[in-house]
Structures are given as structure tokens and as C-alpha cells.
Amino acid sequence: MLPLKASKFRKDVVDTMEEINGYLISFFRGQMLVSIIEGILIAICLKLVGLPYAVTIGAAVCVLGIIPYLGIISAFIPAVLLAWFTWGDFQHVLIVSGIFLAVNQFDGWIIQPKIVGDSVELHPLTVMFSVLIWTLILGGLIGALLAVPLTAAIKVLYKRYIWQNSSMRPMTEPPPPPHSPPSEESPALS
Numbered sequence: 372m373l374p375l376k377a378s379k380f381r382k383d384v385v386d387t388m389e390e391i392n393g394y395l396i397s398f399f400r401g402q403m404l405v406s407i408i409e410g411i412l413i414a415i416c417l418k419l420v421g422l423p424y425a426v427t428i429g430a431a432v433c434v435l436g437i438i439p440y441l442g443i444i445s446a447f448i449p450a451v452l453l454a455w456f457t458w459g460d461f462q463h464v465l466i467v468s469g470i471f472l473a474v475n476q477f478d479g480w481i482i483q484p485k486i487v488g489d490s491v492e493l494h495p496l497t498v499m500f501s502v503l504i505w506t507l508i509l510g511g512l513i514g515a516l517l518a519v520p521l522t523a524a525i526k527v528l529y530k531r532y533i534w535q536n537s538s539m540r541p542m543t544e545p546p547p548p549p550h551s552p553p554s555e556e557s558p559a560l561s
Contacts, residue, residue, distance in 0.1 A: 387531055394491045394523035399437075401490030406436025408486075409443065409478050416470040420463070422454055439483075439515055447471045491523040498522075 414429020422428070428450045435442030447468075454467040484495030493501070498519055505518035 383531075387527060390527050390531075391524045394527065395520050397490040398487060398519050398523065401487040402437055402439065405478065405483050405486050406442060407433050408482055409433070409436050409474060412474045412477070413443075413446070413470065416474065417450065417467065420466055420470065422450065422463075422467060423457060424453060428453075440512060443471065443475055443478075487519055491519060493519070493522060493526065 410429045410431075410433030412429075413432050414426050417425035417428060428446055431446040431449075432443060435445050450467050450471065451464055454463045457463070480499075484498040487493075488495045488498040501522035502515055502518040505521055506514035508514060509517060
């Protein structure tokens with residue numbers, strides 16, 4: 372679909388875009404698996420506490436958790452309100468809040484870096500640092516949402532155009548200067 376003539380450049384652009392697309396698909400599959408695990412953990416913990424509709428809230432986390440951070444927050448508010456109206460005390464509200472906080476921290480530090488990192492072939496520490504850096508660069512939620520896909524895209528571009536090209540050259544010879552004609556010894560010097 373690119374408006375380019377059939378050439379090596381067009382093939383290279385298409386191959387790069389397909390590789391980036393593959394990483395994006397893997398990222399969203401990994402994010403879906405993370406949201407399912409998060410929803411199951413929250414449903415189990417809320418059920419153990421005795422909160423009514425714990426499975427429904429867990430299912431909401433599974434569905435809404437595909438959007439990082441926003442999904443768990445949108446399921447947290449009804450769970451806290453339900454705890455308040457069910458028991459009428461602040462202690463159960465704190466317990467439900469603690470469950471959401473603990474599952475979110477477990478997800479953010481262990482589950483998500485491992486599963487999403489493996490799906491896009493990034494080390495878990497790289498995933499954590501990319502979320503931190505992109506959150507600072509792009510600001511808040513947008514940076515957190517786009518952190519792993521942007522890092523995977525940069526990885527593809529770096530691997531294709533920097534690392535691969537520099538690893539193709541032998542280490543013993545310096546790179547040839549640009550546009551230099553082949554050197555021939557002049558007959559006067561021999």
C-alpha cells in the first residue's frame with residue numbers, strides 16, 4: 372500500500388513495518404493475558420473477603436484491564452463503593468483498596484514486565500524503565516500506554532539500521548570513506 376516504486380527501499384520499509392506490527396500484535400496479546408491474570412487475582416481476593424459481585428468486578432478488570440492503569444481504576448471505584456454500602460465501615464473499604472493496590476503492584480512489578488516483555492522480546496527491566504522514561508517524556512497515562520510499543524519500535528529500527536549494519540563490517544578494517552574511488556597505485560611511484 373506504500374506509494375513507492377518496487378525497489379529495495381520499499382521492500383526494506385515494508386519489512387520494517389511488518390516487524391513493528393508483529394511486535395504490536397504480540398504486545399496486545401501479552402496485555403490481554405496480563406489483564407486476565409489481574410482480573411482473576413482480584414476476583415479471588417475479593418471473594419475471599421466476602422465482597423458481593425466479586426466475580427463481576429474481576430471480569431470487569433479482565434475486560435477493562437486491556438487499557439493499562441485505566442482499567443483497574445475504573446473497576447476499583449465500584450468495588451470500594453460496594454464495600455462501603457455492604458459493610459458500612461471504613462475497615463472493609465481499606466481492605467478492598469489494599470487488595471487492588473497489592474494486585475496492581477504485583478502486576479506492575481512482576482507479571483507485566485515478564486509477560487509483556489517476553490511477548491515483545493524485551494527484558495523485564497527494559498519494560499519497567501521504558502514505562503518510566505516514556506511517562507516522563509510524553510506525560511502521564513499516554514506515556515505509560517505507549518511505552519512498550521514505542522520501545523519495541525525503536526528496538527526494531529536500532530536492530531535493523533544500526534546494529535545490523537555495524538555488525539556486518541569486519542572489526543579489523545575501518546569503514547570505507549563515502550564516495551571514494553578505488554585506489555590504484557600510480558605507475559610513477561613504482
